[in-house]
Amino acid sequence: MHDHHPAHTGATIRPVSRRTHELPAAVRGHPRLAAYVRESYSVHRRTDLGDDLAASLRAWQLLMPDDGCFTALTSAALRGWWLPPIPAGAPVFMAMGLDDPRPIRAGVRTSRHTRPIAFECIGGVRAASVPETLLSCARWLSLVDMVVLMDCVLQRGECTGREIEAVVRPRRPGAAPLRRALALADRRSESAYETLLRLLHVLCGIEVEPQYVVVDEDGVVVARADLRIAGTQALHEYDGDEHEEAPRRVRDRRRDRDIERAAHVRRGYTAGDVLHRSGSVLRDAERSLGLAHDPGRIRPWLAELRKSLFTPSGQAEFVRRANPRLPVRERGATA
Structure with a gap:
C-alpha cells in the first residue's frame, strides 16, 4: 500500500528526531534527514561535523572493507604533511584487497593489493602507514613533489629512511621513484x-x-x-x-x-x-x-619542475593520470 501526496513531489527531508550527535557520523544509502549532506553517490556525512577532510573521509570510508584504507595524497593530506598545490579534480585514493569490490564512481582511485596494507586510525579515519603512504604517492607524483613529502616526514620524525626502504621491494609500483626521492631527501629542511x-x-x-x-x-x-x-x-x-x-x-x-x-x-x-x-x-x-654562466645547468631543474604539482602542466598531467576512466553505468546499476 502506498501513500499518495498529489500536492507534493520529490524527496521529503524529515526533521531530525534524535539529537544530532547521537546519529552515525556517516551513512550509506539515501537518508532523508536534514542532519546529513551528500558526499558522493549513496554516501553521506553528518552536517554538524563540518566540511573538513576528516569529516569528508568518514563518508568515503563506508565504500571500503574494514581492512581498506586511504592512501597516497589522501593519507598525506589527512596527516597534515607539507604538500604541493593539489589541483581540483584530484581523486580520493584508497587501498583495497584484490578480491574486494571496487567502488565504481567518479572521484575515487583504488589500488589493489595481494595483502592488507598497514594502516592507523586518525580521527576515526583509516590512513595507510607512513611508508605505505609515501610508496603510493610515488606512483603518482613527480620527483620534486616526492622530495617535499619525504623531507617533511623525516624532519618531523614520523618515519626513518630505513623504514621507507623496507617497503621498497622489487616490482612494487612506485618503488623506483621512491628510491630516487629518498636519495635526495634531507631531514634538515624546515619547509x-x-x-x-x-x-x-x-x-x-x-x-x-x-x-x-x-x-x-x-x-x-x-x-x-x-x-x-x-x-x-x-x-x-x-x-x-x-x-x-x-x-x-x-x-x-x-x-x-x-x-x-x-x-x-x-x-x-x-x-x-x-x-x-x-x-x-x-x-x-x-x-x-x-x-x-652555463644556460644548460638549469635544464635538469626545469625538466623536473614541469612534472610537479607546482606547475599547471604538472597538475594537468596528474589529473589526467590519476582519474580512472569509468565504464558507462547501466540504468539501475548500484555501487
Missing part, C-alpha cells in the same frame, strides 16, 4: 619551499649545506641559514610571506647586518624566484663559485 630551493641547487649541480650555522670572529652564533653554497660565504634562503610583516621585517634586517659583519653574504628568494625565476638564483650561485 616545502626550503626543500624546493635546495633541490634547485642540487639538480643544477651546485653543492649546498643546509642549516648552516654562521658565527662571528669570536665564535658567537649569529644565525642559522637555510643553505650555504659549499666552499663560499654565500647564504641562500627562502623568504616566505611572513617575512613581509613589520615585526619580522625589523628582526630580519637586524639579522642581515649581523650576517654581514660575520663576513657572509645573504640572499633571500621568494616562491616566485624559485618557481619562475630560477635562472637568476643559479646565476647568483655561479657568481659565488666563480663559475661562468
Whole structure:
C-alpha cells in the first residue's frame, strides 16, 4: 500500500528526531534527514561535523572493507604533511584487497593489493602507514613533489629512511621513484619551499649545506641559514610571506647586518624566484663559485619542475593520470 501526496513531489527531508550527535557520523544509502549532506553517490556525512577532510573521509570510508584504507595524497593530506598545490579534480585514493569490490564512481582511485596494507586510525579515519603512504604517492607524483613529502616526514620524525626502504621491494609500483626521492631527501629542511630551493641547487649541480650555522670572529652564533653554497660565504634562503610583516621585517634586517659583519653574504628568494625565476638564483650561485654562466645547468631543474604539482602542466598531467576512466553505468546499476 502506498501513500499518495498529489500536492507534493520529490524527496521529503524529515526533521531530525534524535539529537544530532547521537546519529552515525556517516551513512550509506539515501537518508532523508536534514542532519546529513551528500558526499558522493549513496554516501553521506553528518552536517554538524563540518566540511573538513576528516569529516569528508568518514563518508568515503563506508565504500571500503574494514581492512581498506586511504592512501597516497589522501593519507598525506589527512596527516597534515607539507604538500604541493593539489589541483581540483584530484581523486580520493584508497587501498583495497584484490578480491574486494571496487567502488565504481567518479572521484575515487583504488589500488589493489595481494595483502592488507598497514594502516592507523586518525580521527576515526583509516590512513595507510607512513611508508605505505609515501610508496603510493610515488606512483603518482613527480620527483620534486616526492622530495617535499619525504623531507617533511623525516624532519618531523614520523618515519626513518630505513623504514621507507623496507617497503621498497622489487616490482612494487612506485618503488623506483621512491628510491630516487629518498636519495635526495634531507631531514634538515624546515619547509616545502626550503626543500624546493635546495633541490634547485642540487639538480643544477651546485653543492649546498643546509642549516648552516654562521658565527662571528669570536665564535658567537649569529644565525642559522637555510643553505650555504659549499666552499663560499654565500647564504641562500627562502623568504616566505611572513617575512613581509613589520615585526619580522625589523628582526630580519637586524639579522642581515649581523650576517654581514660575520663576513657572509645573504640572499633571500621568494616562491616566485624559485618557481619562475630560477635562472637568476643559479646565476647568483655561479657568481659565488666563480663559475661562468652555463644556460644548460638549469635544464635538469626545469625538466623536473614541469612534472610537479607546482606547475599547471604538472597538475594537468596528474589529473589526467590519476582519474580512472569509468565504464558507462547501466540504468539501475548500484555501487
